[in-house]
Amino acid sequence: MLPSSPMFNLRSVRLAWIILISYVLLAAPLTFAAPPAEPLNIVVTIPVLKDLAEQVGGSHVRVTSLLNGYENEHTYSPKPSDLVAVRKARLLFEVGIGLEVWVSSLVKNAGSASLRVVTTTKGIALLRDRPDRGGAAHAGEEEERGNPHVWLDPENAMTMMRHITEALIQVDPAHATEYRTNQASYLLKLDQLRQDLSDRITRLVDRRFIAHHPAWPYLARRFGFQIVGTIQPQSGSEPSALQLHGLIAKIKKERIKVVVSEIQLSQKIPDLLAKETGARVVVLTTLTGGLPNTETYIDMLRYNVLQLANALEVP
Secondary structure (H helix, E strand, C coil), X not given: CCCCCXXXXXXXXXXXXXXXXXXXXXXXXXXXXXXXXXXXXXXXXXXXXXXXXXXXXXXXXXXXXXXXXXXXXXXXCCCHHHXXXXXXXXXXXXXXXXXXXXXXXXXXXXXXXXXXXXXXXXXXXXXXXXXHHCCCCCCCHHHHHCCCXXXXXXXXXXXHHHHHHHHHHHHCHHHHHHHHHHHHHHHHHHHHHHHHHHHHHCCCCCCXXXXXXXXXHHHHHHHCCEEEEECCCCCCCCCCHHHHHHHHHHHHHHCCCEEEEECCCCCHHHHHHHHHXXXXXXXXXXXXXXXXXXXXXXXXXXXXXXXXXXXXXXX
8 A cells, every 4th residue: 555645644634623623613602792781871960960870870871961060050051962962861860849940841852752851859858948947938839849959968869879770770670780789889988978977067066057048958957057047048039138238137146157158159249248247158069060079979068068067166
């Protein structure tokens, strides 16, 4: 018998490998890595809700806030870019209670059949401003529904986060466990901060202040502050000369040391009161990002309470 040529043996080996690999590929199911899912597009009305949604959703959400922290939430006027954002969104989180009177027309104009609007304040017991609390009621529907600044009480923010979490789970059940874990972790941090701030307030002797407008009753109730007067009882209104005279007289007579204003409002009248009475003006923010070191809800809460407490502590 003649010996096999080396070339013939090499071809035989290659053919055997090709047959073997083909058999393996045909016998085994093909599996490919699925492309990562696109984050859920979410729109929120105020940046506080943006932070809460991002804390829960993490990398699975892409959140756009219509307000950025410097605007007045009562009088905001939506921009064309807001309409585009709402059209692309799967969820829209709002405060409700008549705060965002402009949001219903924005949603209607967007015309998105897949958009779900979630009111995050459902189930929260509302406060109604009354003159005997040092403030007057908000105008229109807000007077009937209650004061809308509920998020300034951390207990209410916890409820709002729970609404956000449930909404995310309903539209994205695949990540339900992660959403619940993120929520639980955040609520522990927030509860610890609430306790720390409450401990800080206990050593205050005088907790009274004049408010620029009725944004602070929930924070005051939670931490034991006392609102004894309000400069601007209704959103967009200006106090009369008689009202200002009365406030000046009250501050002097009762020796009220602090006037609380907001970065979203004009400082002209608070500064006038301070000049006439010697009271100290403390500028706080109702929205995250309104002032330095208030980029998150926890940062904002800490900043507001500590700034107010420090001002009240000064002789």
